[in-house]
Amino acid sequence: MKDTGKRPAGKRVCRQAVASSGSGTRSVRNTESGASLTELALMVPFGLVLLLGAVDFGRVQYEATVVASAAMAGAKFGAHDSGRSYDIAGMEEAARADLRESLDEDATAVAAARYCICPDGIEVPCSTGSCTAGPNTRRAYVRVRVDKPFATLFPYPGVPETILLSRETQIRVQ
Secondary structure, eight states: OOOOSOOOHHHHHHHHHHHHHHHHHHHHHHHHHHHHHHHHHHHHHHHHHHHHHHHHHHHHHHHHHHHHHHHHHHHHHHHSOHHHHTOHHHHHHHHHHHHHTTSOOTTOEEEEEEEEEOTTSOEEOTTTOOBTTBTTOOEEEEEEEEEEEEEOSSOOTTSOSEEEEEEEEEEEOO
């Protein structure tokens, strides 16, 4: 058979359409994949910073709750009765024991105190202080303060890397 160069018009058009559409599709795909890669490269670090921020927020809330619970445990120990309210070391140990259940307590500072308040709101020493309303009108309280440093996982702009979590609980002695 002799090739005259004449082919059915439909086949030629079809081949041309496939060829032009194939090359056009390739260039559109290359452009889109480049844009997608650029978007991914920009969004992944942003997403990771957001994820670390959410994790740090959860950690600080958890540790603040544990610190507040420890202060409450120490104050409850001291407020149980008048005898225990003088046991400063016992109140501090009760707070530390509560911390040990949840956190590393190495860098944590615990301070406990016993004090008295007169009916007019003035704080006086329990052993020597007297109130203007009379000698037996003062009320004894215990105070436990727990301080724990918190370090973030990542240095965020505008946020300090270390934050001091402080909680104090005061309870009247029974």
